[in-house]
Every structure is written in structure tokens, then in C-alpha cells.
Amino acid sequence: MVEREMGGSTDNCNHSGDTEPPKSPEDESSERPEAQCTQDLKSVLITSVLNLEKLDVDLYRGTHHWVPRSQRLFGGQIVGQALVAAAASVSDNLYAHSLHCYFVRAGDPKVPVLYQVDRTRDGRSFTVRSVRAIQHGQPILICQASFHMLQPSPLQHQFTMPVVPQPEDLLTVEELIHRYLSKPDLAKKSRQGLNKLLANEVPIEIKPVHPPHFYRLSAVELRKLFWVRARGYIGEGNMKLHCCVAAYVSDYAFLGTALLPHPNYRAQFSASLDHAMWFHNTFRSDEWMLYECESPWAGGSRGLVQGRLWRRDGVLAASCSQEGVLRVKPVTEPSKL
Numbered sequence: 023m024v025e026r027e028m029g030g031s032t033d034n035c036n037h038s039g040d041t042e043p044p045k046s047p048e049d050e051s052s053e054r055p056e057a058q059c060t061q062d063l064k065s066v067l068i069t070s071v072l073n074l075e076k077l078d079v080d081l082y083r084g085t086h087h088w089v090p091r092s093q094r095l096f097g098g099q100i101v102g103q104a105l106v107a108a109a110a111s112v113s114d115n116l117y118a119h120s121l122h123c124y125f126v127r128a129g130d131p132k133v134p135v136l137y138q139v140d141r142t143r144d145g146r147s148f149t150v151r152s153v154r155a156i157q158h159g160q161p162i163l164i165c166q167a168s169f170h171m172l173q174p175s176p177l178q179h180q181f182t183m184p185v186v187p188q189p190e191d192l193l194t195v196e197e198l199i200h201r202y203l204s205k206p207d208l209a210k211k212s213r214q215g216l217n218k219l220l221a222n223e224v225p226i227e228i229k230p231v232h233p234p235h236f237y238r239l240s241a242v243e244l245r246k247l248f249w250v251r252a253r254g255y256i257g258e259g260n261m262k263l264h265c266c267v268a269a270y271v272s273d274y275a276f277l278g279t280a281l282l283p284h285p286n287y288r289a290q291f292s293a294s295l296d297h298a299m300w301f302h303n304t305f306r307s308d309e310w311m312l313y314e315c316e317s318p319w320a321g322g323s324r325g326l327v328q329g330r331l332w333r334r335d336g337v338l339a340a341s342c343s344q345e346g347v348l349r350v351k352p353v354t355e356p357s358k359l
């Protein structure tokens with residue numbers, strides 16, 4: 023299994039120019055003390071979703087865990103699995119610094135996905151892999167991932183993390199849903215929708231910073247901010263794997279950001295068309311990270327979204343961009359939530 027092949031590397035995905043990786047939060051804080059972590063269930067993301075089966079040289083098979091209501095495969099799962107397959111063929115001193123993907127066909131949840139890796143180039147500093155995710159003999163995703171060795175640089179800067187409440191002071195999506203469900207005047211349709219959401223087995227935990235806005239239940243918030251982490255324990259040590267988990271996480275609820283400026287419309291059909299990601303610094307995907315998402319543009323039945331994943335100590339861990347198709351229709355009834 024790839025997880026084992028990828029094991030053994032240390033948490034140094036630092037591309038900020040330092041050969042000394044910056045301290046990640048787990049080095050200093052005890053957000054999830056080790057004693058507690060060992061009691062936690064291992065994240066299903068590493069035991070199952072991202073634990074690909076090796077079929078042959080550079081050929082892997084991935085299975086599904088959570089499938090969205092659209093009954094097409096979750097884009098983050100396909101990207102995360104493609105990155106696992108790509109990373110398995112690069113040496114331990116190289117770390118993913120970027121990936122660029124196109125979702126060319128809807129993924130079929132009834133069959134597994136094959137990942138075929140092409141070793142595009144091995145350079146002195148950078149190594150590039152191309153991955154085709156295949157179902158029914160046809161590509162559903164094409165992905166290029168680039169890996170870089172740690173290199174020093176005097177150039178270092180980053181934006182500043184938004185000031186937001188800490189995750190300990192916020193409610194999880196599940197807690198918020200229970201709170202909404204306790205409203206006696208909740209519309210039947212909304213109640214059904216929320217119960218379906220509760221039944222989801224999404225392997226990530228989310229704490230919205232602006233809860234009423236998270237599902238567009240009230241006034242317009244143009245920027246989406248939420249704390250996110252993998253459910254269960256992953257542990258430090260394998261930065262390649264944390265990048266794959268972050269790729270999974272980064273697609274969750276991302277495209278919906280483009281609907282925030284348009285509360286009078288809801289998506290009739292939406293699907294991500296492409297997804298790009300850049301990894302900047304070490305992080306742990308099983309510890310809270312702030313996902314800051316915004317949409318600079320929408321038009322022509324498409325929307326562009328951009329996101330930044332922040333470590334809770336304010337270090338920028340990764341940046342993401344995505345364009346998606348958004349076919350909308352006007353909202354006819356006001357929400358009773």
C-alpha cells in the first residue's frame with residue numbers, strides 16, 4: 023500500500039526558502055496531546071481513502087469513502103488520491119509544492135478509480151509527475167504535480183492570517199445542525215436537508231467562523247472562513263501524506279464560495295472544472311487549520327474561487343484556486359431557518 027511506501031519522511035514540506043523547516047504547531051503546542059492522540063481513531067483518510075492499492079509499477083487503485091449527494095465522486099478525493107499516486111514515485115527528499123488538475127468527467131461512485139502515473143521529468147531540484155485517473159477506460163481527472171527539494175532563499179513573505187475566534191470557541195457543523203433542528207418553526211424541507219447532512223460521513227471536521235452564513239442561511243458574507251481538520255489521528259512525520267489530506271480537504275465546500283455574493287440564486291448544477299494548489303509550509307492536516315475562501319469573479323455560468331489554508335499559528339500552509347461550472351436558478355422561497 024502506498025501509505026507505507028510514503029512513510030518515513032519527516033515533516034519538512036517547507037518551501038518558504040529555509041532549509042530549517044519552521045516549527046509546526048504540534049512542535050510547540052499540545053492541541054491534541056500525544057496521550058489523547060493515541061486514543062483517537064486513526065483517520066479514515068489514511069487508513070482507507072488515501073491508502074491506494076498498488077497494482078503494478080506506477081499504477082494504483084483507489085476506492086471511495088464519502089460520496090456527495092450529487093452521486094458524482096468528490097473532487098477532493100480524486101485529487102488527494104492522484105497526489106498519493108504521484109508522490110509514491112518521488113524520493114523522500116522531495117515535497118509536493120504544487121498541483122494542477124482538470125476534472126474532465128464525472129467520477130462514478132460504483133467503481134474504483136485507477137491512477138496511472140507518468141514520470142514526466144526528474145530534475146536536479148524539481149520533479150514532475152502526470153497522473154491520469156481512469157474509470158471505464160477513460161480519464162476522469164488529469165493532474166500534474168510538481169515536487170521540490172528544500173532550498174534556502176532570502177525571499178520570504180506571506181499575507182497575514184485573518185483574526186478570527188479560535189476553534190475551541192466555535193461549534194462544529196454537527197452541533198450547529200442540532201441547534202437549527204431544535205427550532206420549532208423549521209421548514210420541513212430544511213429539516214430533511216439538515217438530517218441528510220447529519221447522516222454524511224465526511225471524514226473532515228468543520229467549524230464555521232460565521233455559522234449562519236456557512237450554508238447561506240442569512241445575509242451575504244462574501245468571504246467564507248472555517249476551521250477544518252481531518253477527523254481522527256494522523257500524527258506528524260509524513261508531510262507528503264499531510265499534503266494529500268489537505269488536497270482532499272481543500273475541495274470541500276470550496277466552489278460554493280462563488281454563490282455567496284448571490285443569495286437570491288441557488289445552484290441547479292455545480293461541479294468543479296479544475297483545481298490548483300500550492301504548498302508553502304509544513305502543517306498537520308489533523309490539526310485545526312483556517313480555510314479562508316473568496317470568489318474574485320463569476321460569469322458565463324462559471325465561478326472562480328481562491329483559498330488559503332492557514333496553520334493556527336498564522337503560518338500560510340497552502341493556497342488553492344478552482345473554477346467550477348455554476349448553473350443557477352432563482353430562490354423562490356425565503357429560508358425559514
Ligand SMILES: CCC(=O)SCCNC(=O)CCNC(=O)[C@H](O)C(C)(C)COP(=O)(O)OP(=O)(O)OC[C@H]1O[C@@H](n2cnc3c(N)ncnc32)[C@H](O)[C@@H]1OP(=O)(O)O
Nearest residue numbers: 094095096097098125126127128129273275293294295347
Ligand atoms: C464539491 C465539488 C466537486 O467535487 S465536483 C466533482 C469534481 N468535478 C466533476 O465531477 C466535474 C467533472 N466534469 C464533468 O462532469 C464535465 O466536464 C462537465 C463539468 C459537466 C462539463 O461538461 P459538458 O461539456 O457540459 O458535458 P456534457 O455535454 O456531457 O453535459 C453534462 C451535463 O450538463 C448538461 N449541459 C451541458 N451544457 C449545458 C448548458 N449549456 N445548459 C444546461 N445544461 C447543460 C448536459 O445536458 C448534461 O446533463 P445530463 O448529465 O445529461 O443531465
